[in-house]
Amino acid sequence: MTEPLIELRNATKRFPGSGGGIHTAVKDLDFQVAPGEFVAVVGPTGCGKSTTLSLVSGLEPASAGQTTVRGRAVDGIPEGVGYMFQQDAVLPWKSVLDNVAFGPKLRGASKSEARAKASEWVRIVGLAGFESYYPHQLSGGMRKRVSLAQTLVNEPEILLMDEPFSALDVQTRQLMQDELLRVWAGTGAAVIFVTHDLEEAIVLADRVIVMTAxxxxxxxxxxxxxxxxxxxxxxxxxxxxxxxxQEIWQTLRDQVEAARAKGADRVA
Structure with a gap:
């Protein structure tokens, strides 16, 4: 059996709530991700999917339980983690090439090494010829390609993706899903992909994890x-x-309805 690359064991995260109370975002999470595995996480709106990524990335410590990466407890940002957020992180004053080269330069690569590596990833994500363009000159889909190159140029062993394509139109979103599968296939990275879209989860992933309300x-x-x-x-x-x-929707639908009922109770 392959040792898990990522493991959550009874992981719980609590935040200060409104009015001085405590809000529990996730409770007793248990799942594993193997090296090179693509896992999608779905669940009702506001259920704590993004919080799960924060626990794995080390951006938030667990309040109870444990999150491990490579068998070691996460007590900071682990080495080899790439994070792609809903909003792209492109720097508006830098060109496409310089945006992608920025990560390698921060990690100690020389300017020429960083730009050579960035140039290769710009080509891989289908933006050859746009190296000198600035973000305001790009479409939404092209900016997402830049974000993908920014993340993968650092050769992450773990790729965390928080609804990265949710703001795109349907056609562009489908193109980016294909693009992600194409470029991920050659990396060997393990992926945790958060989405509200069950279809997106299924077409991309090896496993789909459903979370409760x-x-x-x-x-x-x-x-x-x-x-x-x-x-x-x-x-x-x-x-x-x-x-x-149909199989997964039977489980997910119950949780969506439960979340809706809780919302109605709070309004009432």
Missing amino acids: SPATVCGDFTVGLERPRSVEEVRLTPEFRAIY
């Missing part, structure tokens, strides 16, 4: 037995995809 815990862990490499559009049309979707 807040305070979130794991209520379902489903294997996605679709062959790789995958074409996003072709996969969506297969009977296998529809069967997996």
Whole structure:
């Protein structure tokens, strides 16, 4: 058996709540991610999916339980972690090439080494010819490609993605899903991908983890037995995809309805 690269054991995170109380965002989380595995996390709005990424990245310490990376407790940002947020992190005063080269330069690469590495990743994500463009000259999809190159140029062993394509239109989002699968396939990185979109989770992932309404815990862990490499559009049309979707939706729907009922109770 392969040792897990990432493991959460009874991981719980509490924050100060409004009015002096305590808000429990996630409770007793238990799951593992193997090296090179692509895991998607879905659940109701506000259930704590992003908090889970914060525990793995070391941006937030667990209040109870434990999060480990490579068998060691996370007590800061672990080496080899890349994080792609909902909002891109491109620097508006830097060109595409300089944005992508910024990470390697911070890690000690010379200017020429950083730019050579960045140039290769700009090509890989399909932006060859746009190296000298600035962010305001790019479409939303192109900016996401820059963000993807910014993250992968540092060769992360772990890639954390917090709804990175949620702001894109449907067509561009599908293109970026295919693009992510293409470039990830050659990296060997383990991925935790947070999304509200169950279809997106299934077409991308090896496993889909379903979280409960807040305070979130794991209520379902489903294997996605679709062959790789995958074409996003072709996969969506297969009977296998529809069967997996129906299976997972049975669990996810209950949690969405529970979250809606809690919201209605608070309003009342």
